[in-house]
Amino acid sequence: MADAHxxxxxxxxxxxxxxxxxxxxAVIYVPMARMIIVILLIGLALSKAALVGxxxxxxxxxxxxxxxxxxxxxxxxxxxxxxxxPDIHP
Amino acid sequence: MSEAAxxxxxxxxxxxxxxxxxxxxxxxxxxxxxxxxxxxxxxVGYGILRNGSSNWPxxxxxxxxxxxxxxxxxLICSSVTMVLSLSAIKRGDQSGLKKFLFLTxxxxxxxxxxxxxxxxxxxxxGMTITGNPFGAALFGTTFFVLTGFHGCHVFxxxxxxSCVLVQALRGRFGEQHHNEVEIAGLxxxxxxxxxxxxxxxxxxx
Numbered sequence: 001m002a003d004a005h006x007x008x009x010x011x012x013x014x015x016x017x018x019x020x021x022x023x024x025x026a027v028i029y030v031p032m033a034r035m036i037i038v039i040l041l042i043g044l045a046l047s048k049a050a051l052v053g054x055x056x057x058x059x060x061x062x063x064x065x066x067x068x069x070x071x072x073x074x075x076x077x078x079x080x081x082x083x084x085x086p087d088i089h090p
Numbered sequence: 091m092s093e094a095a096x097x098x099x100x101x102x103x104x105x106x107x108x109x110x111x112x113x114x115x116x117x118x119x120x121x122x123x124x125x126x127x128x129x130x131x132x133x134v135g136y137g138i139l140r141n142g143s144s145n146w147p148x149x150x151x152x153x154x155x156x157x158x159x160x161x162x163x164x165l166i167c168s169s170v171t172m173v174l175s176l177s178a179i180k181r182g183d184q185s186g187l188k189k190f191l192f193l194t195x196x197x198x199x200x201x202x203x204x205x206x207x208x209x210x211x212x213x214x215x216g217m218t219i220t221g222n223p224f225g226a227a228l229f230g231t232t233f234f235v236l237t238g239f240h241g242c243h244v245f246x247x248x249x250x251x252s253c254v255l256v257q258a259l260r261g262r263f264g265e266q267h268h269n270e271v272e273i274a275g276l277x278x279x280x281x282x283x284x285x286x287x288x289x290x291x292x293x294x295x
Contacts, residue, residue, distance in 0.1 A: 011170070018166065024290065041294050044290070045286055048286045052282055056172075062108075077134050081138075088141050
């Protein structure tokens, strides 16, 4: 049960989110290959989303099945990308 | 207990199998999963259209990154105050619940105000849902649809949290009764989580 767990350090999570946001903004000004910047930005965004989901939404302390329900849209997105990408003609 | 009542109890479990705290919490999770699919479809559609365009503008050259970075900061802060309000009521701290809920509503309202300012500024520069002077017409379309859909969620969240705040002011919640606060919090954190992704994909990438 979610209420039974020890309360996470919410202020610590806040500082992590803030640091990752500053890092994201810094990344776009660093002279690097565009592909590397995009990969870094997606990695940082997913890390921030995971922090919010795991600690603020308490998924870390919930049952695994609930976590799988929460992840379902991500699978849908991957499916959509794989299905539609072949139709891109720039 | 009547025979019908015994049969009914056998068919319908008393507590939710995934969220023993309440059925409402499971309901909110299922709603959020569906809502996330809507956002996921829009974000993937945005990515596909952008990849297929040869004259897509560089977002950081057109959109105000500093302003939206501050808006991101505001939503993260309001997520923290939301989780602190739940933490307060779990300890039975009524004044903490009211104070942090009020700050959360304030953060959401400030976010909306800044979004109105940003939209007004962009529209004045000629960016509309059908075209813009910066490049591909779909740049404006996808921008307004994505940020507008999210803005509607923030507006809904501000109204929802205001209702929870009114209930808190009436003393409806307590140490053992705070499910409604937790469920409202799930919605608000989801709105924050989606903005984190929109900020990256629409403004930074």
